[in-house]
Amino acid sequence: MTFELMSGNQAAATAVLKAGVDLIAAYPITPQTAIVEALANFAAKSQLKGEFVSVESEYSALSCCNGAAAAGARVFTATASHGLAYMHEMIHWCSGARLPVVMANVNRAIGAPWCLDPDQGDSLSQRDTGWVQIYCAGAQEVFDTILQAFVLAEEILLPCMVVFDGFYISHTYEVIDVPDNETVASFIGKPSFRGQVVPGSPANIHGLIPSESLHRHAERIHKDMISAGERFKKINDRFAAVFGRRYNCMETFIPRGAKNIIITAGAMAETIRWNLPGLPDTGLIQMRMFRPFPAEEIRVVIEELTIEKVIVIDRNCSAGAGGIIGQELKAALYGMERKPALVNLILAGGIDLTAEMLEKVSRLNVEKGTTSEKWGCDLS
Amino acid sequence: MERMNELRLHGRGGQGIVVAASIFAESVFLTGKYARAFSLFGAERRGAPVTAFIRVSERRLMPRSRIYSPDYIVILDATLNKNNLTAGITEKSIVIINAATEEENLRREIELKGATAVYTVNATAIAWKYNLTIGSFPLVNTVMLGSMVRVSGFSTLKNLYTAIRKRVSVSIEANLKASEEGFTSVKEVERVGT
Known part of the structure; x- marks a missing residue:
């Protein structure tokens, strides 16, 4: 080593x-x-x-x-x-x-x-x-x-x-x-x-x-x-x-009692992990595998922990559809009885994810079962 | 040192700022701490503004965002845009300036933002002294590294030497001497005042 x-x-x-x-x-x-x-x-x-x-x-x-x-x-x-x-x-x-x-x-x-x-x-x-x-x-x-x-x-x-x-x-x-x-x-x-x-x-x-x-x-x-x-x-x-190191299709960093979960892929995951202690009742799912999409694993986490709000952070945008991981996640949640609120934070253009954005997006009130789209430039 | 420390370096393409950030990270790592260094340089052009970020911590986990409120700001060229140089200065910030260029106005602005201390080092002159130039462009990076080690205490001169030997392939002895002079000659300066 x-x-x-x-x-x-x-x-x-x-x-x-x-x-x-x-x-x-x-x-x-x-x-x-x-x-x-x-x-x-x-x-x-x-x-x-x-x-x-x-x-x-x-x-x-x-x-x-x-x-x-x-x-x-x-x-x-x-x-x-x-x-x-x-x-x-x-x-x-x-x-x-x-x-x-x-x-x-x-x-x-x-x-x-x-x-x-x-x-x-x-x-x-x-x-x-x-x-x-x-x-x-x-x-x-x-x-x-x-x-x-x-x-x-x-x-x-x-x-x-x-x-x-x-x-x-x-x-x-x-x-x-x-x-x-x-x-x-x-x-x-x-x-x-x-x-x-x-x-x-x-x-x-x-x-x-x-x-x-x-x-x-x-x-x-x-x-x-x-x-x-x-x-x-x-x-x-x-x-x-x-x-001696293990990776899964996705990694979860979820404190006890979490009501919000942030989902993202790539470098932003470590920025979020660093900021988690300061965010209200918030955990993180770091997606490693995007294809195939770990839909079942994510659903299990959301269902078992009765997560109320999912925040998907997409450093991309499919024009007319929104964040691409957000889109995949909405499809993955289809048919769930207790659907969480879903906020899609879009950082298209490759802009930096800041602590300020995380703070603001984690405190957003969104009605259960509905979706909402936010752009990074409006949160900083 | 429990908390993470953040350093932001400002220079121009050709001054060796990207290499400097990796050398500093290496010297911190040799001292037994975790370090991460990365740079934003857009298109790679000599003279264009380059910003580098370094994080130092006892723990491996660190954010991967840019640094907006640095503990240390290291200015390799005081003629860069002042708004960028002074962005995010707080009362915890310590600033190290290559004082070869006229920097009084810059120091005044840094003081107004409440920086706790300002250090200067005559890095350009030291680089010339040791023939660390590309054409007429002085390479001040290793001088500034010596000053950074002295002011921050995150590494030692010995570990900086090891890191320079590992990551610099030309004029190694001159770079070591330049970094030593950067270490010994950096000085905290009196307030310019308003």
Whole structure:
């Protein structure tokens, strides 16, 4: 066990190095650039056993990863914002082809206009592409989740996106526990899936099929995605046995007697945890897994603790619908007999979550069973 | 030290502020405390305003927001926008200024906001003395780090040296000397008064 000071981006690159990847293809973009720089450095110093492919775009990066994964390789890419958007077609292809690609996405707003701040709309707008999405609240989580993501992706044969906030995590230097290579290898093992193609033996795969076949294919992907929640728990049991740290689909920080619960994903979770003692009867659910959405787990918490008000904090906005996590949560609460009030605090644009906003939003009076939308700029 | 302490650094792109924040965090970590450092620099341009944030605590859990009411404000360039430099100053705030530039008006505003103490260090001159420059642009970061260690007491000069050796790859000896001079020459200054 070695404790080291490193940024979230360095934590991501170090995890990828230790994961024993066969191939990395990535294109730099702020605020992800330091991941690509670090990985290129590992490759230049021959520390990286796999291949590092310099590509001319994000589209090529994911295409390259898809091809290598089809041949049975363990692959990684990283991007952010416009880079992720540029990958969009290949993002669909990757999950449809059942390729266990692991990607880090560092949240950054998508233009126009240009902005570098950590709006989550880049990754959340890819929610319907058949990728597992896991959000991290700090550099240690980034490191650990990347290792877990390879295991999960290779088990369910679906790609996995590890997401963390630009600057608030990517550029934050903090102390993390970096396990040695042998310990990581004992958890992650060798790639456990078979390639779909064999180099040297040309084959046509994923060719034209009738809609009835695609219908079945979509159903299998959907069910395998749903199974990711349970499988992730088992992977975490194994992770905890090796590393002594445990993560779940969601983490709960709920004081006795809490009447309010804040739900969010990413870096904001630690800001909220820090401020919880000063907020009236308030707890926190930190969502780690967004796809599949842990609807049942959240419902159980709200029902068993008779929570009266749920505050969903979204650093994103789907125009015309509101916060994206807020939308998912409303769907998750459908059919509940005792519906809590739901306040959706929207910090679109990637604005900072302040103690003042938390204080104000936690004291809002909202009638049970109704919803309310607040914008961060109106609370500071 | 039970409570968390927050530091905010103001400088310009090219002064090494992002590296400085990580070096300070490393030196605090070597002293046995938790530290987090991050920067906001927008587009990466020489001369553009850069703000860095550092948190120091006995506990691992710290917020991940910007710092609005700092315990320490470290000003690498006193010609930056005064509203930004003095934002959130309270009676608990301690301010360290690179005094190479005309800073009396700035100090007056800092005093008006009630800062508990103001320190100055002639960081630009020290950087020139040790040839810590890129072209004609003095790199004052390691000087200011020495001053920050002295004034805050969150680390030691020895641990700062270790952190500099780990995170700086050029002119290491000059940077160590510059940081030592920043440590020894930083002084609390009398009030300018109104």
